[in-house]
Amino acid sequence: MRQHRITAATLSAVFMGLGQIYNRQYVKGSAFAAFYAFAVYFTIANWHHAIWGITTLGETQQKLVLVGKIYKPVKGDHSIFLMIEGLIMLFIFALFAYLLVMNAIDAYRGGKLRDEGKKLNNIKQTLRYIPDKKFAHLIITIPLVFVFFFSVLPIIFSVMIAFTNYNNTHEPPGKLVDWQGFRAFKDLFSLSQWAHTFFGVFTWTMTWAVLSTFTTFFGGFAVALLVQQKGIRFKSFFRAIYMVPFAIPAFLSLLIMRNLFNAQFGPINSTLLKFGIVGPEWLSDPFWAKATIVIVNLWLGFPLSMLLIIGILTTIPRDLYEASEVDGASAFYKFRKITFPSVMFSLSPILIGQFAGNINNFNVIFLLSGGGPTNSEYQFAGHTDILITWLYSLSITNGRYNFAAVISIFLFIIIALFALFSFRRTRSFREDDLLR
Amino acid sequence: MSGYRFRKNAWLTVSYVLLILIAVFTIYPALWIVLSSFRAGTSLFSETLIPEKWTVIHYKELFEKFQFGRWYMNSLKISLTTMVLSVFFQLLTGYAFSRFRFKSRKSIMSGLFIIGLFPSFLSLTAVYVLLLNMKLLNTHTALIMVSSAGAAVGYLLVKGYFDTIPKSLEEAAIIDGASNWGVFVRILLPLSRPLVVYMAVTSFAGTFSEFIFAQTVLRTEAKQTLAVGLFNMVNTQTSTEFTVFAAGSVLVSIPVVVIFIIFQRLLVEGLTAGADKG
Numbered sequence A: 001m002r003q004h005r006i007t008a009a010t011l012s013a014v015f016m017g018l019g020q021i022y023n024r025q026y027v028k029g030s031a032f033a034a035f036y037a038f039a040v041y042f043t044i045a046n047w048h049h050a051i052w053g054i055t056t057l058g059e060t061q062q063k064l065v066l067v068g069k070i071y072k073p074v075k076g077d078h079s080i081f082l083m084i085e086g087l088i089m090l091f092i093f094a095l096f097a098y099l100l101v102m103n104a105i106d107a108y109r110g111g112k113l114r115d116e117g118k119k120l121n122n123i124k125q126t127l128r129y130i131p132d133k134k135f136a137h138l139i140i141t142i143p144l145v146f147v148f149f150f151s152v153l154p155i156i157f158s159v160m161i162a163f164t165n166y167n168n169t170h171e172p173p174g175k176l177v178d179w180q181g182f183r184a185f186k187d188l189f190s191l192s193q194w195a196h197t198f199f200g201v202f203t204w205t206m207t208w209a210v211l212s213t214f215t216t217f218f219g220g221f222a223v224a225l226l227v228q229q230k231g232i233r234f235k236s237f238f239r240a241i242y243m244v245p246f247a248i249p250a251f252l253s254l255l256i257m258r259n260l261f262n263a264q265f266g267p268i269n270s271t272l273l274k275f276g277i278v279g280p281e282w283l284s285d286p287f288w289a290k291a292t293i294v295i296v297n298l299w300l301g302f303p304l305s306m307l308l309i310i311g312i313l314t315t316i317p318r319d320l321y322e323a324s325e326v327d328g329a330s331a332f333y334k335f336r337k338i339t340f341p342s343v344m345f346s347l348s349p350i351l352i353g354q355f356a357g358n359i360n361n362f363n364v365i366f367l368l369s370g371g372g373p374t375n376s377e378y379q380f381a382g383h384t385d386i387l388i389t390w391l392y393s394l395s396i397t398n399g400r401y402n403f404a405a406v407i408s409i410f411l412f413i414i415i416a417l418f419a420l421f422s423f424r425r426t427r428s429f430r431e432d433d434l435l436r
Numbered sequence B: 001m002s003g004y005r006f007r008k009n010a011w012l013t014v015s016y017v018l019l020i021l022i023a024v025f026t027i028y029p030a031l032w033i034v035l036s037s038f039r040a041g042t043s044l045f046s047e048t049l050i051p052e053k054w055t056v057i058h059y060k061e062l063f064e065k066f067q068f069g070r071w072y073m074n075s076l077k078i079s080l081t082t083m084v085l086s087v088f089f090q091l092l093t094g095y096a097f098s099r100f101r102f103k104s105r106k107s108i109m110s111g112l113f114i115i116g117l118f119p120s121f122l123s124l125t126a127v128y129v130l131l132l133n134m135k136l137l138n139t140h141t142a143l144i145m146v147s148s149a150g151a152a153v154g155y156l157l158v159k160g161y162f163d164t165i166p167k168s169l170e171e172a173a174i175i176d177g178a179s180n181w182g183v184f185v186r187i188l189l190p191l192s193r194p195l196v197v198y199m200a201v202t203s204f205a206g207t208f209s210e211f212i213f214a215q216t217v218l219r220t221e222a223k224q225t226l227a228v229g230l231f232n233m234v235n236t237q238t239s240t241e242f243t244v245f246a247a248g249s250v251l252v253s254i255p256v257v258v259i260f261i262i263f264q265r266l267l268v269e270g271l272t273a274g275a276d277k278g
Helices: A004-014 A018-022 A026-056 A079-115 A123-133 A135-161 A183-190 A192-228 A235-242 A250-260 A267-274 A286-313 A318-326 A331-359 A362-368 A387-397 A401-423 B002-037 B057-065 B068-099 B105-117 B120-133 B140-163 B168-175 B180-191 B193-209 B212-217 B226-234 B242-262 B264-277
Strands: A063-067 A070-074
Touching: A004 A018, A004 A079, A018 A026, A018 A079, A026 A079, A026 A123, A079 A135, A079 B120, A123 A135, A123 B180, A135 A401, A135 B068, A135 B105, A135 B120, A135 B140, A183 A192, A183 A401, A192 A235, A192 A286, A192 A331, A192 A387, A192 B002, A235 A286, A235 B002, A250 A286, A250 A362, A250 B002, A250 B193, A250 B226, A250 B242, A286 A331, A286 A362, A286 B002, A286 B264, A318 A331, A331 A401, A362 A387, A387 A401, A387 B120, A401 B105, B002 B242, B057 B068, B057 B242, B068 B105, B068 B140, B068 B180, B068 B193, B068 B226, B068 B242, B105 B140, B120 B140, B120 B212, B140 B193, B140 B212, B168 B180, B180 B193, B193 B226, B193 B242, B193 B264, B212 B226, B226 B242, B242 B264
Parallel strands: none
Antiparallel strands: A063 A070
């Protein structure tokens, strides 16, 4: 018995497609071989530049050269472009390598079938086999490629930035960026003003996430209970009104609220003034700014919780309540023992999701207060800045890209640990065959 | 017994008062912005809630002083395309994870989930360079790609929903010769109407409100979206264009609110379905 499997695998490992041709799968083999030729050409053409770019991040800086009587800038290397392009190239090379291995395995399998005296699929059968047995791979490939390019790649990029000196003094194209290991991490936590800002902003981020999640949840809960009471009329009318904040586009509501709470000209303070009360500086006093943000967020967020909770309330079996009434349970007792646990059972995954979302609730803070009022003890942060808005002003406004990257890694770790811990235990994620 | 009834009526009265107070709290900002849009003058300040002089000039100004109609079309185009793409991506990914068992399925699921937690605009710089290299800056295609690209990370909702649809239906169809695709289109999709509506509306509303990426990617005024345009109108301390902004807000909100009212029932169903199966 000849060992087709070894020969085919070796041939394919040396040159993609050869093994398949050896296995007499001519169309498949030639397609693989053509792809391989392209891949090799592509790799040879780009390898050197990519590796050079990503390791050195560029060597020639932009300079001014005297041309006639005026200085003209001569283009140097752009470190950040080199880095991203190098990164993409490395991924493409890795993909080629992976495909090469897969192709060798395919040739091995083909050879094995021949060794066992079985027939191989011809091209028609192969084309029919894929949508049938490999359907899942087929349909997730495109979404995953998109996720890869617009999420994974940028994430790796921002992790890499944390290990460079990319900041306002090293900003391409004028200057080069260099690798500097863990310097940014050390600086951020050892320079006292930065560390102070970090812990201040971090504390407020957590406080904000807890407050906003709880106020919207319990606010929505209370409203749901009020509306759904026995004996209340016009239920659907009230529900429709309470849907309004949910329906208006959030960015508009926030911009509207910002004007509503304008301390000088806004209607709230002018109304208060009529009653002889001088209203607080809603968005420019550190305490009131925080309070305003939580209140506005309650306005924005309670309808969603209310809708969810009403949905759950209708699913609680009525006989549970009836049975407890027979036993003489008070309204509060029924709430504590029946309503609340049922709601929590269904909603806890959503609550966790909302909490994680609030840690990163950029829009509310950015559009309402913009992070202000400014805090003179902080580096580029205001009293209401949460980590994510601080990141924004650090990178986009002030060019401290490497510090921003360090913070984003930190932020990511917190959320990932937290959410993985809780989501791993939700029903949808645990093995789901039991459900059917 | 009368004491009981009295207590009960008193509580009902309190409930109504509370409900009305909450209704005022909810509706006031919307009411205020609608009334402001009809008020003469441009300033934020006003003596009364109801305008002393009514005018529709601000609605005209939107189209004369700003390219409001253009922004509107831009926003609609971007949000609708994104909506279709991202719902499609989410459904496909959810279907794959719910109905098929394949190698590294669990790791891809966890991976996608974690990626979804990464604040998206942290990738702003990288995405910017990518788009620059693809020569896509200042195009709507870029914004559509960026907004729908991450859709697959929202697979969990779809998967949870599909998991609860009994497999026996599909098995019958497969015996009758339906392909995987046929099962998806003819059986799962029609059964998931509330879910699809929910995802479509949230995705539409999300993109419609998206601000940071739109501002970074779209550079010229003619390409701008509503969110960016309206933000720039009031992004000054004095809000000198306030009443025009108010008119713009009204025009933007009306269609969205109408969509919400039309789909109210399905939306609530989709929401609770997601919650139940979370």
